[in-house]
Amino acid sequence: MAYETIIVEVEDHVATIKLNRPDAMNALNSQLLRELASALAEADGNDRVRCIILTGSAKAFAAGADIKEMSEKTFVEMFLSDFFGPESLAITKTRKPIIAAVAGYALGGGCELAMMCDFIIAADTAKFGQPEINLGVLAGIGGTQRLTRFVGKSKSMDMHLTGRFMDAEEAERSGLVSRVVPAKSLMEEATAAAEKIAEKSMLTTMAVKEAVNRAYETTMSEGILFERRLFHAMFATEDQKEGMAAFLEKRATQFRDK
Ligand code: HXC
Numbered sequence: 146m147a148y149e150t151i152i153v154e155v156e157d158h159v160a161t162i163k164l165n166r167p168d169a170m171n172a173l174n175s176q177l178l179r180e181l182a183s184a185l186a187e188a189d190g191n192d193r194v195r196c197i198i199l200t201g202s203a204k205a206f207a208a209g210a211d212i213k214e215m216s217e218k219t220f221v222e223m224f225l226s227d228f229f230g231p232e233s234l235a236i237t238k239t240r241k242p243i244i245a246a247v248a249g250y251a252l253g254g255g256c257e258l259a260m261m262c263d264f265i266i267a268a269d270t271a272k273f274g275q276p277e278i279n280l281g282v283l284a285g286i287g288g289t290q291r292l293t294r295f296v297g298k299s300k301s302m303d304m305h306l307t308g309r310f311m312d313a314e315e316a317e318r319s320g321l322v323s324r325v326v327p328a329k330s331l332m333e334e335a336t337a338a339a340e341k342i343a344e345k346s347m348l349t350t351m352a353v354k355e356a357v358n359r360a361y362e363t364t365m366s367e368g369i370l371f372e373r374r375l376f377h378a379m380f381a382t383e384d385q386k387e388g389m390a391a392f393l394e395k396r397a398t399q400f401r402d403k
Pocket residue numbers: 168169170172173208209210211212213228229250252253254255276277280283284285286
């Protein structure tokens with residue numbers, strides 16, 4: 146499908162989706178989020194794709210929701226269209242792993258979008274923030290909930306109430322990002338991680354994603370039971386037999402997603 150606000154490339158088993166509104170610091174408008182949701186659904190349905198990378202430019206992953214698009218909207222319009230609700234829900238429904246490769250600004254909806262991905266690799270130039278308070282609004286696609294779970298209440302309150310930005314080092318220290326890499330090697334590192342994931346059985350990568358995400362949705366005992374049942378279920382797959390046989394025979398695995 147042809148997109149105007151994103152660029153999609155599939156190489157080997159990795160789909161890279163690049164947010165592409167350079168004149169607006171990749172601000173998220175309705176078209177971009179619709180296109181992104183559609184590209185993710187396409188990648189999910191493409192048997193060749195085994196991992197997805199979501200990235201922006203060197204300057205900005207995304208500087209938030211598009212303020213020009215929103216500024217004149219009324220409550221009734223926002224409510225009736227459930228502004229960005231369906232699009233963000235669609236993004237979080239992606240079953241294949243998504244790595245956010247973030248350089249430059251990830252602000253407001255941009256930070257929220259990065260947090261919807263499965264993990265974040267940050268360039269040392271990355272800056273995260275929830276500055277919506279400066280506009281007389283607050284986060285609207287999960288920021289108050291997700292950031293709080295990632296970094297804890299105190300830092301989340303600080304970020305949302307002051308609107309200050311967090312650099313990559315602070316983001317790593319506080320658990321928002323999984324690793325920080327030099328800006329020039331961001332895509333190389335993200336691609337290497339995606340290729341590593343692509344080598345696994347898709348059955349297990351999807352199961353891992355479901356199980357880890359459960360940690361945010363349910364109680365500890367329910368989450369542990371869910372994990373244990375998924376673990377048991379893996380014994381119904383050929384890939385479990387293959388993975389364990391390959392270990393015992395000291396050879397490389399040949400997973401077949403079966
Ligand atoms: C629309 C934006 C934009 C945004 C930047 N631009 N952010 N346009 N929406 N969120 C545009 C600018 O208007 C400008 O366009 C161009 O991008 C370059 O930006 P500058 O401000 O000139 O660049 P710079 O001085 O380097 O500052 C970069 C910046 C700043 C720090 C990222 O642009 C900024 O503070 N942006 C807004 C960040 C923000 O408040 N985000 C939260 C949005 S609300 P022109 O045409 O003038 O060249 C949100 C709610 C989410 O995200 C919930 C949704 C449901």
